[in-house]
Amino acid sequence: MNKKLLLALGVVILLLTVVGVYMASTYKTTVSISNLPPSSSSEETLEVKVLMNYGPLGGVSPLSDAYVEIYTSQGHYVTANFTNSQGIVTFHLPPGNYKVFVTQLHYSASVSLTSSKEVTISYAYLYST
16 A cells, blocks of 8 residues: 555544544533522522433433432432423522432532522433543
8 A cells, every 4th residue: 555545544543533532531421500580489499401411423412301309418308300301390499508419310419509590410421420
């Protein structure tokens, strides 16, 4: 075979490897917490959105019918419900510190509910931290 062709093929393989390593290193479970409009009642709104992240080429989709449990920061059970077809479940809770637990994923996140919040869990399907 031609040496230039082999060199070019080697460079292409090296570039694809570098791109693949970079894409794999950015693929992880993430949790983001953002504020919602203030609640008019004495309780705050906690909206939990559960997304399945299938990797850089697989896309992201909501996880429907996920069972989400809410615990106090001391570990006491508060309430639970299932996500809808958009992967969202809403709770109305008094201000405080809570743990959100998605049972199907065996994944939890902590949130300080001083005002209404949206917690988005983008779960890395093939790899989790």
